[in-house]
Amino acid sequence: MLKTGIKTKAYAAFSTEGDTKPLEIVRREPGPTDVLIDIKFCGICHSDIHMAKGEWGQTVYPVVPGHEIAGIVNSVGDKVTKFKVGDHVGVGCMVDSCGECEACAEGEEQYCSKMVLTYGVLERDGKTMTYGGYSERVTVDERFVVRIPDELPLDKAAPLLCAGITTYSPLIHWGAGPGKKVAVVGVGGLGHMGIKLAAALGADVTSISRSDSKKADAQKMGATNHIATSDKAACEAAAEQFDLIINTVSSAADMNLYLGMLKRDGVMVLVGAPPDTLPVHPFALIPRRKSLAGSTIGGIRETQEMLDFCAKHNIGSDIELITIDQVNKAYERIEKSDVRYRFVIDMSSLSGK
Ligand code: NAP
Ligand code: ZN
Numbered sequence: 001m002l003k004t005g006i007k008t009k010a011y012a013a014f015s016t017e018g019d020t021k022p023l024e025i026v027r028r029e030p031g032p033t034d035v036l037i038d039i040k041f042c043g044i045c046h047s048d049i050h051m052a053k054g055e056w057g058q059t060v061y062p063v064v065p066g067h068e069i070a071g072i073v074n075s076v077g078d079k080v081t082k083f084k085v086g087d088h089v090g091v092g093c094m095v096d097s098c099g100e101c102e103a104c105a106e107g108e109e110q111y112c113s114k115m116v117l118t119y120g121v122l123e124r125d126g127k128t129m130t131y132g133g134y135s136e137r138v139t140v141d142e143r144f145v146v147r148i149p150d151e152l153p154l155d156k157a158a159p160l161l162c163a164g165i166t167t168y169s170p171l172i173h174w175g176a177g178p179g180k181k182v183a184v185v186g187v188g189g190l191g192h193m194g195i196k197l198a199a200a201l202g203a204d205v206t207s208i209s210r211s212d213s214k215k216a217d218a219q220k221m222g223a224t225n226h227i228a229t230s231d232k233a234a235c236e237a238a239a240e241q242f243d244l245i246i247n248t249v250s251s252a253a254d255m256n257l258y259l260g261m262l263k264r265d266g267v268m269v270l271v272g273a274p275p276d277t278l279p280v281h282p283f284a285l286i287p288r289r290k291s292l293a294g295s296t297i298g299g300i301r302e303t304q305e306m307l308d309f310c311a312k313h314n315i316g317s318d319i320e321l322i323t324i325d326q327v328n329k330a331y332e333r334i335e336k337s338d339v340r341y342r343f344v345i346d347m348s349s350l351s352g353k
Contacts, residue, residue, distance in 0.1 A: 002026040002128060006036075009350050010135035011324055012062035013052035020052065020327045023062055025131045027139045032079035035145050037089055038353070042133035043068030043159035043317070044343040045189060046250045047093075047273070049331050051120055055275045060120060066133025067093040067118040068344075070148060070158040080142045088148040090307070092161035093118055093297045095130060095144045107301040109144075134324065136351040146304045149311035156316030159189060159342040160307060162297065163317065167194035167246055168306040169298030170269040171201060174244050178202040181241060183227075185258055186248035187214040188334075190271060192318060192341035194246045195221040197306075200313040206242070208258070210337075217318075217340065229257065240288065242266055252276040259284040259292065267291045317342045323349035 005026040012023040030036045048065035050056050069091040073083050083089060096116035097104050103111040116123055119132030131138075148157045167190055176182050182203040184194040191207070198205045199222025206225040207218035215226040227234050238261045245258055245268040255278050259268055270278075270292070280292060298306065310316065318341045322330055330343040 002028060005029055006137065006139075008136050010064045010131060011327060011350070012064045012131075012134070014062045016054040016059075018049065018053035018331060020065070020134065023064065025064060025135060027137055030075055030077045030139050032077040033141050033143070034077045034139050035080060035083050035089065035142050036074045036076070036137060036139050037069070037071040037091065037145070038074045038137050038351075039069055039071040039133055039135060039347045041070045041155045041158040041347060042066040042345045043162065043189070043319075044327065044330055044334065044345065045162045046334060047162070049334060050273065050275065052331070056273075057275070060129065063120045064131035064134050065119055066135070067091070068158045068161045068163070069118070069133035069138065070154040070161070071137075074137065076142075082142050083145060083147070088150065088154060090146045090148050090157065090161045091118060091133070091138060091140050091144060092146070092165060092303055095140050096124055099143070107299040109299050110297045134327065134345065134350075136347065144300060146300060146307060149307060151311040151314070152307070152316055155321060155344050155346070156319055157307070157310075158344050159193065159317035159319065160310055161303070163189045163193040163342060164197070164310065165298040165303045165306050166190055166271050166296070167248070168197050168309070169302055170246055170271065170295040171198050171203075171244075172302070173295065174267055174269065176201050176203040176244055180204070180243045181206070181263075183208050183242045183245045183261060184223075184248065185245060186250070186272060187218050187341070188248060188250065188337060188339070189317075189342040190248035192217075192221055194248060195223050196315050198246070199223070200309070200315060206238075235261075240264070245269070246271060248272040250274055252278065255279070255292070256281050256284040259290060262288070262290045264288040265290070267293055269293045269295050271295055317344070319344045321346050325349070
C-alpha cells in the first residue's frame with residue numbers, strides 16, 4: 001500500500017471467508033491526468049463475491065472490492081481536459097491499460113494484456129495494489145473515467161458500470177436488434193440489465209431463469225417470453241429458437257441445455273464466470289454450426305456509449321440500497337439469488353457525507 005497520500009476509509013475482505021470489515025487505505029494524490037472522485041454509490045457485483053472468497057483462486061488479501069463506482073469529481077490534475085469539479089462520473093472494472101497495443105488502439109482496453117483491474121491487482125508500476133469502490137474516494141486517470149449523464153440518478157447508474165456494459169458489449173458485438181431473438185440466462189444483476197438493454201435495442205427478448213418467480217419482473221424489464229428451466233416441456237419447446245444467448249449464470253449449470261435453444265449459426269456468449277469447468281458436448285455445437293463465445297466488460301468508448309444510450313432510453317438498474325455494514329448480508333442473499341436486482345451501497349454510510 002502507498003505510504004503517503006490521502007487516507008481513505010474502506011471495507012475489505014481479509015480471508016476466503018469473504019466477510020468485509022473496515023480498513024484504512026491510502027489513495028494517491030491526483031497527478032496531472034488524474035481525477036479524484038468522491039464515491040457516492042457502489043454496486044455489488046457477483047464478481048466481488050468470487051474475489052472476496054478467493055473462488056477464482058487468485059485473491060491477494062486484504063481486497064477492497066467494488067467496480068460499479070458512481071461519484072462526483074472532487075478535484076482534477078492540471079492536464080485533465082474531460083472533467084471538472086462537480087461532474088457526475090463513473091469508474092468500472094478497469095483503471096489502466098498500456099494505451100499502445102492493438103486492443104487499446106481499437107478502444108477495446110479490456111482486452112489489453114496490461115489492463116489493470118479496479119481492485120485486487122498490482123498497478124503497472126508492479127508495486128501498488130488497486131483497491132475498489134467500497135471506499136470513500138478513488139484517484140483514477142481520466143482515460144478510465146466516464147461521464148454519467150445528468151438524467152441518470154447516481155445510485156441506479158452505478159450498476160451500469162459493470163452489469164450494464166458487460167451485457168451491452170456482446171449485444172452490440174453480436175448484432176442484437178430488430179428481427180433478432182435474444183435470450184438472457186439468469187435474471188440477476190447482469191441478467192436484468194441484459195433484458196432491459198436487449199429490449200431497448202429492439203430485439204425480441206426471452207428471459208431464462210430457474211423458476212417462474214422472476215417472470216413478472218422480467219416482463220416489466222422488456223422480456224416478451226420467459227422460460228423456467230425447471231419446466232422440462234418449456235425447455236423442449238424452446239429448441240432452436242434463439243439467434244443469441246447472453247449467459248450470466250454465476251455457478252455451474254448445464255450449458256448443453258441452453259445451447260440446444262440456439263438456432264443454426266446461433267451464438268451463446270458466456271459473461272457469467274463460475275469458477276468451475278463447464279462440460280460441453282460436441283454435438284451441442286456441431287450439427288447446427290453453433291458457437292460458444294466469451295466476452296468481458298467493454299471498452300471505455302463503448303461504456304460511455306452505453307451510459308448515453310441508457311440516458312436516452314431512461315434505463316437504470318433496479319436496486320436495493322444498503323449501508324456499508326450490510327454488505328456481508330447482501331453477499332449471502334446474492335448467493336441465494338435473493339436480490340431484486342442489484343445491491344448498491346450508499347457510501348454516505350461510510351464517509352458520513
Ligand atoms: P447474480 O446477480 O448473482 O446473478 C446470477 C444469476 O445466475 C442468478 O440470479 C441466477 O438466475 C443464475 N444462477 C446462479 N446459479 C445458477 C445455477 N447453478 N444454475 C442456473 N442459474 C444460476 O450475479 P451477477 O452479478 O449478475 O454476475 C453473474 C456472473 O457474471 C458472475 O459469475 C460474475 O462474476 C460474472 N461477471 C462477469 C463479467 C465479465 O466481464 N464477463 C462481468 C461481471 C460479472 P435465476 O435466479 O434467474 O435462475
Ligand atoms: Zn462486475
